[in-house]
Amino acid sequence: MKLLLRLVTAGLAACLLPSCLTDNRHVMEISVPEQRMALYRDGERIREYPISTSKFGLGDQPNSNRTPMGAMKVAKKIGDGAPPGAVFKDRMPTGEVVAVNSPGRDPIVTRILWLEGTEPQNANAFGRYIYIHGTPEERTIGTPASYGCVRMRSRDVIDLYNLVGRGARVYIVNLPLQGPPANRG
Numbered sequence: 001m002k003l004l005l006r007l008v009t010a011g012l013a014a015c016l017l018p019s020c021l022t023d024n025r026h027v028m029e030i031s032v033p034e035q036r037m038a039l040y041r042d043g044e045r046i047r048e049y050p051i052s053t054s055k056f057g058l059g060d061q062p063n064s065n066r067t068p069m070g071a072m073k074v075a076k077k078i079g080d081g082a083p084p085g086a087v088f089k090d091r092m093p094t095g096e097v098v099a100v101n102s103p104g105r106d107p108i109v110t111r112i113l114w115l116e117g118t119e120p121q122n123a124n125a126f127g128r129y130i131y132i133h134g135t136p137e138e139r140t141i142g143t144p145a146s147y148g149c150v151r152m153r154s155r156d157v158i159d160l161y162n163l164v165g166r167g168a169r170v171y172i173v174n175l176p177l178q179g180p181p182a183n184r185g
Helices: 002-015 154-163
Strands: 026-031 036-041 044-050 070-078 086-089 092-097 108-117 131-134 150-152 169-173
Touching: 036 154, 044 154, 108 154, 131 154, 150 154
Parallel strands: 026 169, 131 150
Antiparallel strands: 026 036, 036 044, 070 108, 070 169, 086 092, 086 108, 108 131
16 A cells, blocks of 8 residues: 555656646747747746747758748757757767857757647658757857757757746747737737
C-alpha cells in the first residue's frame, strides 16, 4: 500500500511541474516584414525582440529552407540551463560554446523552442525541425538570414525561453505586428 501511495503521489507531483502544463497565457506574434517578435501575456504585450526569419522566403515545403507561416505552438523546449552560445547538434548539447559573431560559424545555440504547425499551411513544421533558437550570427538579426527557423540573440532567446512554456501559441505573419489574433478586428 505504501508503494502504491508513493507512486500515485510521485505521478501527481510530476504533473504539477511546469513541463507538464500547457501554456495558455503566452502568445508570440512574429512579423516577417518587420523582423520582430512581440510576446503577449494574457493579451498584454510584455516584450518585443528583433528576430531573423528565412533568407529563402516563406513556405512549408520540405527541404525549402523557408519559414512557415500561420498558427503554431511550442511543442518542445530544449536547453535548460545551457550557457549562452552552447552549441546544439540534433537537439543535443555538444559541449562547445561559440562566441557571438564567430566567423564562419552558424550553429543552433543557447535554447531551442521546437514549433509544431496547427494548420495545413504549416503541417510540416515539426518534421522540418522549425525552431525558435539562438544564433551566434547576431549581426544578421533584424534581416532575413536563417534557413527556415526563427533566430534570436542568445540573451533574448534565454529571456523568451524562461517566460513561455510548452503549448504557447506562435503566429508567424507577413504583416506588421498587430497584437495577438484574439485582439484583431
